[in-house]
Every structure is written in structure tokens, then in C-alpha cells.
Amino acid sequence: MSASTQTQPTRTRQWLLVNKPTGLPVLSGADQTFKLQTTSLPLPLEQNQLLLKLVYLSNDPGQRGRISPHINPDRIYLPPVQLDTPMPSSGLAEVLDSTSSQPGFRKGDLVLAPVGWSEYVVLNVSACQPAPELPGGLSRTHHLGALGWPGLTAYYGIKEIGETKSSEVVVVSGAAGATGGMAVQVAKKIVGAKLVVGIAGGEEKCRYVEQKLGADKCVDYKKEGWKKDLAEATSAARGGNEKGFVDVYFDNVGGQMLDYMLSRMAMHGRVVACGAISQYNSSEGTRLKNYFEVVSMRIQIRGMFGFDYTHKMAEVMGIFKQAIQQGKLNVSGEIEQVVEAKFEEVPKVWMMLFEGANTGKLVTKII
Incomplete structure (x- = not known):
């Protein structure tokens, strides 16, 4: 990507958090969650700093938890977003100016950085990573997805937290999402699990999980009778045993789905607690009616967060790239959804995460 030939900006537009929502974020009106403002950039650059222009912005469900008014700052994996500060997010940005001599951080380079919802930003080089071209002509947007934090999270969730074996039955909720989709592929194509069943919303998403990601079966939770469908799908790996219990459950949904899955776990089953998107826009928790299943079936539930494995990023990406070359992993435009939008529309696109639209x-x- 070539550096911009336009006059370098001295001001930037930013989306600030101005109201912490108790339910779905509000995009307009007196109680709107976000506000667009223009502010000056901290120029001139100091040593080892970059002036960046946002090109691609990552949209992540976990951002919702950081803006809840009910979050205890001592009980969240990243600090809550303060009022009247920019929404945080990672993204790919073009280097417009640089005071660094390091390769990968020069004018025109593309970097992975914590840009937040800001059109332009000044950051220290130490906060950024080069985003080099990917093999096989893959889009560099995969640095934000399959070859970024979602991929890393999926790999360690399945391999280390879930301790998944090739002889086991795996179920993944949110299987059509960024992390869930990679969890399906890691379980089936890298670990070689005996049976991998996804849970997703809608027939089209279920076809995607089966045909593009390689799940043995995907169950549509929006369909009446989906619990019976799940039991039938998992029983196939048990020689037709109608019990069809599950060894590893990779959970991205939480709430009532997690509660139900506790009743489907095999003895000594493992639950990988990765996310709880069903609860992000609710001020009330979900009572687990099946909690005693944890005791009776000796179930292990272990939470995880991808940042815990930052030091393993290069190793895992090497494994993924080798698997791509061997044709084991689908890392293409089919497993991401890139939405072109003006900077003014950033919150609107982010809300697609909670509408099941992606x-x-x-x-x-950003266009």
C-alpha cells in the first residue's frame, strides 16, 4: 500500500463512549451510546512514533462487556472503557508518517495496531505490529481474524483448555462466528476429532459451517426441536447410542445454551468458556438450572482469553500457515465478512454482531 500523497492530517474524528448501555447500545437520540467528535492529533511526532490512518477495523463482541455500567473493573479481562473516551479496537492502519527506522513501520506500510474508533491516531511503535502480506494472495484482513486473535483463541481453546483428543466428540456454539468458526476447523482439521458439531443461527449459517468449515453437522438453534437434533447428531459418534454425550464444548454463547449443554456433557467432559454473547446486552445473569451436572458428571469448566497466549502467536500462526499450504484450513474470503462503510457508520457496522447479521x-x- 502506498503512502498517502495528501497533506498530513492534524485533526481526527473519533467515536466516544458517552452513555453506558444496560441493554442494546443506542445509536441515536438523547441516550445515544456513542458520540462523534473531532479533536487535534498530538503532533509533531516524538521518537519512535507513528501517524496512522485507519483502513480496516476489527469488530469484536467482547467490546460490549467493556462498556457495561454493571462491570466490576476488578472482574474483567481488560479495563472498562471510560466515558468521553474513544471506543477501543484493533485494526489495520496505513503509516502516514514515522520517526522509526525499524522495517515494517515506514511510510506506506500497513500495521496491526490498537487504533480504536479513530480515523487517525498517533501511537508508539511498541504498541504496533507489522502486518505483512500473507502467502497465497490472502487478504491482510485475516491478520484481524483467522490469523489473529480469533485464530489464536480457537487453537488454544481446543488444544490446551479443552485438551481435545482425536477420539472425542466436540460441540462449538457460535460456530459461524470468527472464533467459533476457527474452533470448528482446529477441532476437525488439525486435531482430527471424531465428530465436530457446530451450533449456529439459521439454515444459511449452518450450511456455511458444514460446507466451508468442515463440521460433520451444524444444528440450527433457531429451529424448533434443535436440542433433539443436537442429541441425534452427537449420538452418531457413539455407535447410534441415543445419549450422544459430548466430550468438549467450546462455548461462545453462555446463558441458556450453556445451561442446556451442561446436561449433554459426558463424564469428565470439558467446557471451554470463551464467550457469552447471549448475555452481553443484558443486565441480568442466567440461572444455571443444570449446575449440579458439573458435580455429578465431574465436568471441568475453564475460562480463557486469547491475550493469555500472546507469547504463542508466532508459533500458532506458523502452524496455521503450514495447514493452509497443506489444504487443511479454509482461510479465504469465505470466512470473513468485510463491510465497506464511511467512518460515520462505524457503530452501525459493529452492531451487526448482536443482530446475527454477520x-x-x-x-x-473505511471508505
């Missing part, structure tokens, strides 16, 4: 990793391309 398939795969949701990325905003």
Missing part, C-alpha cells in the same frame, strides 16, 4: 469475522473497511 458470518465469520466482521471487518469494517
Whole structure:
């Protein structure tokens, strides 16, 4: 990508958090959650700093938890977003100016950075990573998805937290999402699990999980009788045993789905607690009616967060790239959804996460 030939900006537009929502974020009116403002950039650059222009923005469900008014700052994996500060997010940005001599951080380079919902931003080089071209002509947007934090999270969730074996039955909720989709592929194509069943919303998403990601079966939770469908799908790996219990459950949904899955776990089953998107826009928790299943079936539930494995990023990406070359992983435009939008529309695109409107990793391309 070539550096911009336009006059370098001295001001930037930003989306600030101005009201912490108790339910779905509000995009207009007196109680709107976000506000667009223009502010000056901290120029001139100091040593080892970059002036960046946002090109691609990552949309992540976890951002919702950080803006809840009910979050205890001592009980969240990243600090809550303060009022009247820019919404945080990672993204791919073009280097417009640089005071660094390091390769990968020069004018015209593309970097992975914590840009937030800001059109332009000044950051220290230490906060950024080069985003080099990917093999096989893959879009560099995969640095935000399959070859980024979602992929890393899926790999360690399945391999280390879930301790998944090739002889086991795996179920993944949110299977059409960025992390869930990679969890399906890791379980089936890298670990070689005996049976991998996805849970997703709608027939189209279920076809995607089966045909593009390689799940043995995907169950549509929006369909009446989906619990019976799930039991039938998992029983296939048990020689037709109608019990069809599950060894590893990779959970991205939480709430009532997690509660139901506790009743479907095999003895010594493992639950990988990765997310709880069903609860992000609710001020009330979900009572687990099946909690005693944890005791009676000796179930292990273990939470995880991808940032815990930052030091393993290069190793895992090497494994993924080798698997791509061997044709084991589908890392293409099919497993991400890039939405072109003006900067004014950033919150609107982000809200697609909570409407079930996206398939795969949701990325905003700023136009």
C-alpha cells in the first residue's frame, strides 16, 4: 500500500463512549451510546512514533462487556472503557508518517495496531505490529481474524483448555462466528476429532459451517426441536447410542445454551468458556438450572482469553500457515465478512454482531 500523497492530517474524528448501555447500545437520540467528535492529533511526532490512518477495523463482541455500567473493573479481562473516551479496537492502519527506522513501520506500510474508533491516531511503535502480506494472495484482513486473535483463541481453546483428543466428540456454539468458526476447523482439521458439531443461527449459517468449515453437522438453534437434533447428531459418534454425550464444548454463547449443554456433557467432559454473547446486552445473569451436572458428571469448566497466549502467536500462526499450504484450513474470503462503510457508520457496522447479521469475522473497511 502506498503512502498517502495528501497533506498530513492534524485533526481526527473519533467515536466516544458517552452513555453506558444496560441493554442494546443506542445509536441515536438523547441516550445515544456513542458520540462523534473531532479533536487535534498530538503532533509533531516524538521518537519512535507513528501517524496512522485507519483502513480496516476489527469488530469484536467482547467490546460490549467493556462498556457495561454493571462491570466490576476488578472482574474483567481488560479495563472498562471510560466515558468521553474513544471506543477501543484493533485494526489495520496505513503509516502516514514515522520517526522509526525499524522495517515494517515506514511510510506506506500497513500495521496491526490498537487504533480504536479513530480515523487517525498517533501511537508508539511498541504498541504496533507489522502486518505483512500473507502467502497465497490472502487478504491482510485475516491478520484481524483467522490469523489473529480469533485464530489464536480457537487453537488454544481446543488444544490446551479443552485438551481435545482425536477420539472425542466436540460441540462449538457460535460456530459461524470468527472464533467459533476457527474452533470448528482446529477441532476437525488439525486435531482430527471424531465428530465436530457446530451450533449456529439459521439454515444459511449452518450450511456455511458444514460446507466451508468442515463440521460433520451444524444444528440450527433457531429451529424448533434443535436440542433433539443436537442429541441425534452427537449420538452418531457413539455407535447410534441415543445419549450422544459430548466430550468438549467450546462455548461462545453462555446463558441458556450453556445451561442446556451442561446436561449433554459426558463424564469428565470439558467446557471451554470463551464467550457469552447471549448475555452481553443484558443486565441480568442466567440461572444455571443444570449446575449440579458439573458435580455429578465431574465436568471441568475453564475460562480463557486469547491475550493469555500472546507469547504463542508466532508459533500458532506458523502452524496455521503450514495447514493452509497443506489444504487443511479454509482461510479465504469465505470466512470473513468485510463491510465497506464511511467512518460515520462505524457503530452501525459493529452492531451487526448482536443482530446475527454477520458470518465469520466482521471487518469494517473505511471508505
